[in-house]
Amino acid sequence: MKARDRDDEGRARSARPRDGLGRPLPYGAPGVGRQPEGVVRxxxxxxxxxxxxxxxxxxxxxxxxxxxxxxSGPAVEAPLWRGLAQLAVGLTHAARGNTVGGARLLRRGAVGLAGVDPAHGIDVAALVRWARELADRVEAGAVVDAAREAPVLGGGGRGRRLE
Structure with missing residues (x-):
């Protein structure tokens, strides 16, 4: 049996390469570089x-x-970042073809963001509408392309403009 991959702190970490949607690829396959964890921005x-x-x-x-x-941020902003993380994971699952998980996470993120004040140029109310509409389309069987469906959070971006 192959030993599990571990990081410097002993936590299990798969060394398998991943694709752009985070799916594991065979060992030795070219993959997408991972995001470093714990970066404070x-x-x-x-x-x-x-x-x-x-x-x-x-x-x-x-x-x-x-x-x-x-x-890493202030506790008062945690609902914003947590909700955005849930929307991103919902979009991930929807793009992977997981309709149940994708719709569920998009809705969970929308609920978490409902009532959160706009911050950092992000139109929270528009994001909530986007997430609910995408969840409806995912449940109806829409095929999701992550880049085309990606919301524009604020300012620049090539994704789907929020209205």
Whole structure:
């Protein structure tokens, strides 16, 4: 039996390469570089990096950026970053073809963001609408392309403009 991959602190970490949606690939296959964990960024840097990843069709990686902000930022902003992380994971699952998980996580993120004040240039109310509409389409059987469906969080971005 092969020994499990572990990081320097003994936590299990798979060394298998991953694709842009975070799915494991065979050992030795070319994959997408992982996001470093535990990076502390200013809010504007978090939004910009997550938007870049979303635009590139890598919502799984964007989720990791939001998770870092959620865990390292002020507690008052945790609902914003947690909700954004859930939306990114919902988009990931939807793009992987997991309709139940994708819709569920998109709705969970929307509920978590409902009532959160706009911050850092993010139109939270528009994101909530986007997530609910995408969840409806996913449940109806829509095929999701992560890059085309990615929301534009604020400012720049090539994804789906929120209205």
């Amino acid at each position: 200013r809010p504007a840097e978090t939004v910009a990096e997550a938007q870049r990843l979303l635009d590139d069709g890598m919502p799984f990686h964007a989720h990791e950026v939001f998770e870092d902000a959620w865990k």
